[in-house]
Amino acid sequence: MRLSIGANPWIWHSPVDDAALAETLPRLAKWGFDAVELPLESPDDWSYAATAELLKRHELLPAAVIAVMPPGRDLVRADPGTVRGTQDYLLHCVDAAQLTGAPVVAGPIYAAVGRTWRMSQDEREAAYAEWREHLAPVAEQALAAGVRLAVEPLNRYETSLLNTVGQTLHALAGLPPAAVGVALDTYHQNIEERSLPGAVRQAAGRIAHVQVCANDRGTPGADHLDWPGFLRALPEAGYTGPLCVESFTAHNDSIAVAASVWRPLAQSQDDIAVAGLDFLRRAGAAL
Numbered sequence: 001m002r003l004s005i006g007a008n009p010w011i012w013h014s015p016v017d018d019a020a021l022a023e024t025l026p027r028l029a030k031w032g033f034d035a036v037e038l039p040l041e042s043p044d045d046w047s048y049a050a051t052a053e054l055l056k057r058h059e060l061l062p063a064a065v066i067a068v069m070p071p072g073r074d075l076v077r078a079d080p081g082t083v084r085g086t087q088d089y090l091l092h093c094v095d096a097a098q099l100t101g102a103p104v105v106a107g108p109i110y111a112a113v114g115r116t117w118r119m120s121q122d123e124r125e126a127a128y129a130e131w132r133e134h135l136a137p138v139a140e141q142a143l144a145a146g147v148r149l150a151v152e153p154l155n156r157y158e159t160s161l162l163n164t165v166g167q168t169l170h171a172l173a174g175l176p177p178a179a180v181g182v183a184l185d186t187y188h189q190n191i192e193e194r195s196l197p198g199a200v201r202q203a204a205g206r207i208a209h210v211q212v213c214a215n216d217r218g219t220p221g222a223d224h225l226d227w228p229g230f231l232r233a234l235p236e237a238g239y240t241g242p243l244c245v246e247s248f249t250a251h252n253d254s255i256a257v258a259a260s261v262w263r264p265l266a267q268s269q270d271d272i273a274v275a276g277l278d279f280l281r282r283a284g285a286a287l
Contacts, residue, residue: 003231003284006035006063006244007273008211014249015041021051029058031274032281035242037211038102039066043092048099055100063242064150064183064209065097067107070258074111075134076127076161083134090138090149098145103241105142106150106183106209108159109135110171113258116160127161128171135175143179150183150208155191157260163192165199169206181208185246186225190215196226197233204237211246212280218265219272220245221279231283245276 007028013020016039028036038051055062073086093105110131119127135149142149151172153162162168168182182203186196193199200207214223221227234243248259249269266272 001235001284001287003280004034004061004242005277005280006037006061006242007033007277008037008039008066008244008246010037010039010249011245011247011272012249012269015039015045018046018050021046021054025054025058025060028273029060031277033060033273033277035061035063035244037063037066037106037244037246038096038100039068040093040096041068041070043089043096048096052100061242062097062100062102063244064104064106065093065100065102067093067105067109069108069110069112071112071115074115075109076111076131077117087134087138091141094138094142094145094147097147102147104148104150104183104209106152106211108152108154108162109138109149110151111159111161113154113158116156116158119160124161131161131171132175135180139175139179143176148178148208149180151180152183152185152209152211153188153192154185155188158188163188165189165193165203169203172206177206181206183209183211185211185213186220186230187211187213187215187217187246190225195229197229200230200233200237200239207234207237207239209241210234210239210243212243212276213245213247213272214265216265217247217259217261219247219279220276221283222266222275227279227283228287231287243280245273245280247272
């Protein structure tokens with residue numbers, strides 16, 4: 001099986017701007033990647049029109065616009081101004097996806113990364129209801145634009161709201177599947193799920209985007225993960241989109257702290273992409 005493989009410019013850059021994309025996309029195409037994720041930390045980080053042209057020139061698919069949730073972007077347990085600002089930001093992400101041709105806006109689009117609090121079961125249900133209410137207008141606009149939202153559960157150290165596929169599916173109840181699905185990330189799943197392929201199967205029919213990396217956020221395959229089981233489960237669960245290598249550089253203060261990247265994760269950042277691509281190509285061919 002030939003897998004569609006993408007990469008995230010965060011492997012090298014943060015924030016990702018026009019210069020970063022102009023430098024990174026030609027190299028991804030040269031190495032043989034099929035797609036690229038487009039992180040949008042702020043709405044004006046990169047030109048939507050210029051990026052669409054750059055993608056076309058290098059024959060790369062826009063896998064997803066990646067929504068970023070720093071402190072102050074929240075759809076739950078937040079004041080009305082914060083909620084409106086977060087909704088506005090997410091609508092910019094939808095615009096960026098529509099104008100670049102990306103089918104998905106993916107990320108932890110519920111609360112700021114690193115924000116945690118204890119909840120009783122009743123409080124959790126109330127938080128989920130509040131989140132659905134605040135996400136609904138964004139989902140409506142996304143559906144009208146032909147874009148799907150992909151909600152990413154994060155590990156327990158980065159959020160207390162959505163950690164598992166099961167929690168995410170429960171929280172999504174009532175939101176239209178055509179507008180809102182699940183984003184899977186092997187790094188977070190390795191921490192929170194008892195089985196990678198089991199989590200994939202649980203999300204069958206709702207998987208909208210997939211990010212891959214090693215259990216230490218490094219090179220896919222240089223780890224202990226059940227890659228054969230994970231890769232076999234994806235098409236069985238109905239997912240046929242790209243697998244995007246997401247990792248981070250330790251050389252940028254803000255992203256290193258946000259992602260807890262305190263050391264190099266490979267001999268070079270290029271190795272994460274190139275060796276990851278090679279591993280995934282070989283793993284796909286062996287299925």
